[in-house]
Amino acid sequence: MRVWVCGVRGSTPAPGPEFVRYGGHTSCLVLAHDGERPSLVLDAGTGIRLASALLGGRPFEGTIVLSHLHWDHTEGLPFFGAGDNPGSRVDLYAPAQGDTETVLSRFMSPPHFPITPGELRGSWSFLALEPGETRIEGFSVLALEIPHKGGRTFGFRISDGQVTIAYLADHCPTNLGPGPAGLGEYHEAALALAWGCDVLFHDAQYTDEELAAKAYLGHASCGYAVGLAKAAGARRVLLYHHDPPRTDDQIDSIVAGYERAGVLVEAAAGGTVIDLPS
Ligand SMILES: [Zn+2]
Numbered sequence: 257m258r259v260w261v262c263g264v265r266g267s268t269p270a271p272g273p274e275f276v277r278y279g280g281h282t283s284c285l286v287l288a289h290d291g292e293r294p295s296l297v298l299d300a301g302t303g304i305r306l307a308s309a310l311l312g313g314r315p316f317e318g319t320i321v322l323s324h325l326h327w328d329h330t331e332g333l334p335f336f337g338a339g340d341n342p343g344s345r346v347d348l349y350a351p352a353q354g355d356t357e358t359v360l361s362r363f364m365s366p367p368h369f370p371i372t373p374g375e376l377r378g379s380w381s382f383l384a385l386e387p388g389e390t391r392i393e394g395f396s397v398l399a400l401e402i403p404h405k406g407g408r409t410f411g412f413r414i415s416d417g418q419v420t421i422a423y424l425a426d427h428c429p430t431n432l433g434p435g436p437a438g439l440g441e442y443h444e445a446a447l448a449l450a451w452g453c454d455v456l457f458h459d460a461q462y463t464d465e466e467l468a469a470k471a472y473l474g475h476a477s478c479g480y481a482v483g484l485a486k487a488a489g490a491r492r493v494l495l496y497h498h499d500p501p502r503t504d505d506q507i508d509s510i511v512a513g514y515e516r517a518g519v520l521v522e523a524a525a526g527g528t529v530i531d532l533p534s
């Protein structure tokens with residue numbers, strides 16, 4: 257499996273010289289089977305623009321799976337040139353909550369936006385994803401509902417049969433209680449998604465110190481992400497969904513604080529590629 261990390265920010269893009277190393281695009285990962293073209297996109301934040309470049313001008317043929325419908329996970333959708341292309345075939349899944357195209361049209365239609373989802377060029381299917389395991393583009397995709405704020409939100413566990421990644425981009429485990437360290441519960445769905453995975457991408461919008469004042473916004477802290485990785489036996493955790501004001505230097509110092517965490521802790525950086533050979 258190959259994973260292109262295309263967008264790593266939460267909430268809003270973060271351009272500027274203090275953000276160039278970790279990147280300013282909002283949430284998006286692109287997956288491919290070994291040696292094959294990108295076929296599975298997780299979330300359509302502004303990072304999805306980079307996915308078009310990966311295809312070298314060819315139209316996208318594959319699936320986009322949205323974890324939920326907040327702006328930072330959907331605002332790149334109309335700017336995904338390889339999908340908005342007469343030759344594309346795009347299946348788009350969102351967590352089931354009524355007709356997916358109608359729900360998407362609420363933010364993507366005039367007067368909010370010039371076009372509707374139905375006006376994207378190519379062959380698009382708008383589909384509803386239920387919790388459970390679904391076979392998508394040759395991957396096994398386990399979707400489970402996780403607590404967040406303001407809309408149904410899924411975390412994903414994705415496997416090609418050999419290697420497995422977990423993706424919990426927006427997650428508010430304190431909704432279920434303080435947990436052993438006061439940073440949120442290591443609840444059943446989070447553990448099932450992350451269990452023994454090769455790489456865990458996890459919401460780390462806040463520092464542990466910031467959490468008490470910010471938890472009402474629906475996110476997790478860095479310490480929870482690391483704690484979950486250890487509790488679930490993940491091999492490696494990538495702090496993800498960085499707070500927009502968090503500078504490169506601040507992210508470096510957060511990661512440095514986990515040198516002896518007992519699990520490999522890194523911060524997800526836009527524009528990087530993670531090869532997980534099967
Ligand atoms: Zn988000």
Ligand SMILES: [Zn+2]
Nearest residue numbers: 324326404426
């Ligand atoms: Zn969100």
